[in-house]
Amino acid sequence: MKYLIYLIAIIILLGLNLGLFGSLQIQSQIPNLLFLLTLFFSLEKKDYDFFFVALVSGLFLDFYSACFFGGFTVSLLVVSLLAHLFVTEILVVDINWKTLSLALLTALVIFNLILWFYGLVIFKLGLNSQYSGIKIFISQFPINFLYNWVMLYPLYLFFTFLRNFLDRMSVRHRGVIR
Amino acid sequence: MRFIYTKAFAIFAACILGLAFLVFLQIRGWLDPIRIAFLEAPRPVVVLANDIALPVKTFFSTIYQLNNISRENSQLRAQVEQLEKELVDRNQQSLENEAFRAELGFVKNTTQPLVACTVLSENSFGQTNALVLNCGTHDGVDNGQAVVSQGYLVGKIIYAGPDSSTALLITDSNFSTDARISQTNATALVKGSFNSGLILDQVPQTSDLQKGWLVVTAGINAKIPKNILIGQVSDILSSGNDLFKRAAVLSPIDFDNLQFVFVVKQ
Numbered sequence: 001m002k003y004l005i006y007l008i009a010i011i012i013l014l015g016l017n018l019g020l021f022g023s024l025q026i027q028s029q030i031p032n033l034l035f036l037l038t039l040f041f042s043l044e045k046k047d048y049d050f051f052f053v054a055l056v057s058g059l060f061l062d063f064y065s066a067c068f069f070g071g072f073t074v075s076l077l078v079v080s081l082l083a084h085l086f087v088t089e090i091l092v093v094d095i096n097w098k099t100l101s102l103a104l105l106t107a108l109v110i111f112n113l114i115l116w117f118y119g120l121v122i123f124k125l126g127l128n129s130q131y132s133g134i135k136i137f138i139s140q141f142p143i144n145f146l147y148n149w150v151m152l153y154p155l156y157l158f159f160t161f162l163r164n165f166l167d168r169m170s171v172r173h174r175g176v177i178r
Numbered sequence: 179m180r181f182i183y184t185k186a187f188a189i190f191a192a193c194i195l196g197l198a199f200l201v202f203l204q205i206r207g208w209l210d211p212i213r214i215a216f217l218e219a220p221r222p223v224v225v226l227a228n229d230i231a232l233p234v235k236t237f238f239s240t241i242y243q244l245n246n247i248s249r250e251n252s253q254l255r256a257q258v259e260q261l262e263k264e265l266v267d268r269n270q271q272s273l274e275n276e277a278f279r280a281e282l283g284f285v286k287n288t289t290q291p292l293v294a295c296t297v298l299s300e301n302s303f304g305q306t307n308a309l310v311l312n313c314g315t316h317d318g319v320d321n322g323q324a325v326v327s328q329g330y331l332v333g334k335i336i337y338a339g340p341d342s343s344t345a346l347l348i349t350d351s352n353f354s355t356d357a358r359i360s361q362t363n364a365t366a367l368v369k370g371s372f373n374s375g376l377i378l379d380q381v382p383q384t385s386d387l388q389k390g391w392l393v394v395t396a397g398i399n400a401k402i403p404k405n406i407l408i409g410q411v412s413d414i415l416s417s418g419n420d421l422f423k424r425a426a427v428l429s430p431i432d433f434d435n436l437q438f439v440f441v442v443k444q
Contacts, residue, residue, distance in 0.1 A: 011219050011220045011223060012223055014220045014223070014224075015220045015221075015222070015223020015224045015226070015227050016223070016227050018220070018224045018227070018228075019223065019224040019225065019226065019227025019228035019229075019230075019231060020227040020228070020230065020231040021231075022228070022231070023228065023231035023232055023234070023235040024231060024234070024235060024238075048185065048186060048189050051186075051189045051190065051193055054193075055193050055196070055197070058197075059200070059216060060216055060220070063213050063216040063217055064216075064217070069200070069201055069204040069209070070197055070198075070200070070201045070204070073193075073197050074194070074197065077190060077193050077194065077197070081186065081187075081190050084186060085181075085186075127205065
């Protein structure tokens with residue numbers, strides 16, 4: 001049941017991403033809501049649900065993008081794993097907005113680097129006839145980061161709502177509240 | 179090394195292996211059913227979100243482009259004004275061209291010495307039916323000379339300045355000239371009739387007069403040569419008891435839109 005709700009949440013966010021923000025582009029850039037959702041899940045220490053979110057989000061992004069299949073999924077999986085390791089193994093203080101912004105910046109850089117590197121490998125292997133140069137990522141990165149940063153708080157509210165909703169369902173399921 | 183034995187790494191590795199399998203399926207072209215399912219699943223949300231976003235986008239893009247729209251609007255207004263001006267010029271040229279063509283036909287068929295004049299304005303000096311022409315005594319124009327257009331008499335010069343002159347139109351009530359009925363050679367008088375047309379007067383009762391007959395100048399006045407067309411009889415106005423016969427004469431000339439005329443030098 002939990003994973004079904006995750007799936008519905010991902011579909012809603014993807015719909016908003018494509019339908020709503022597709023019409024509200026800034027310099028041809030739109031925020032990646034699925035990336036932000038995956039990041040919030042990864043920064044939680046509770047469980048490994050972020051892998052499911054990263055995998056499904058990545059698959060959706062792969063199917064909807066014109067890139068070679070797998071690039072977004074690999075990038076999201078690696079970024080989510082690194083983010084999770086960062087909060088569980090390295091970070092000793094609670095996450096605040098400064099560290100969250102820094103985490104977003106780092107995660108976005110790594111995400112784009114892996115995406116570019118994956119495209120390059122696929123191109124070198126002869127599986128794809130083209131790949132996006134790193135200059136494209138660099139030129140688009142500032143606005144892309146700012147747009148994602150603006151959407152960080154709304155996504156945090158959505159993530160909190162989702163978590164609370166699942167917690168309430170879980171409690172009901174165990175029969176604590178009738 | 180400790181990390182590779184953790185649950186997180188195990189799940190990660192499983193995901194990567196699963197993804198590698200999907201990539202393999204994708205390369206072989208066996209992933210289409212899954213692809214279609216993934217593409218179709220968010221479609222209702224995408225359509226709904228798009229329907230909501232489109233008016234918002236239109237609103238903000240309109241505000242964003244308002245300045246451009248305003249500037250573009252003023253540019254288009256200027257362009258429209260320019261085009262209207264060009265259109266007026268072109269219409270004017272077209273009318274002039276038509277007038278030239280009509281006059282050209284007359285000039286080719288006449289042997290009289292003519293001075294071509296452009297009509298500068300109408301109603302000069304408070305007179306109701308007069309034309310100001312751009313030719314004067316320097317061009318050989320003199321008082322009393324006949325003014326013709328397309329071969330028809332349209333008036334006579336009543337004032338000749340060095341470079342301009344004034345012609346009284348044939349339709350003015352002060353205008354009169356001797357005339358002749360071409361079919362009978364009977365002499366008569368043609369005069370203007372308070373802007374309503376021309377009157378053929380003083381035709382002897384013994385002379386026959388019928389509708390459609392042509393009226394030309396008689397040549398009694400030395401400055402108006404004979405046989406210049408005036409018009410044709412359109413209506414008999416007098417009865418058998420009158421001293422002279424009277425008739426309305428119709429000229430085909432549009433006296434309100436004269437642009438070019440010729441003064442007949444005698």
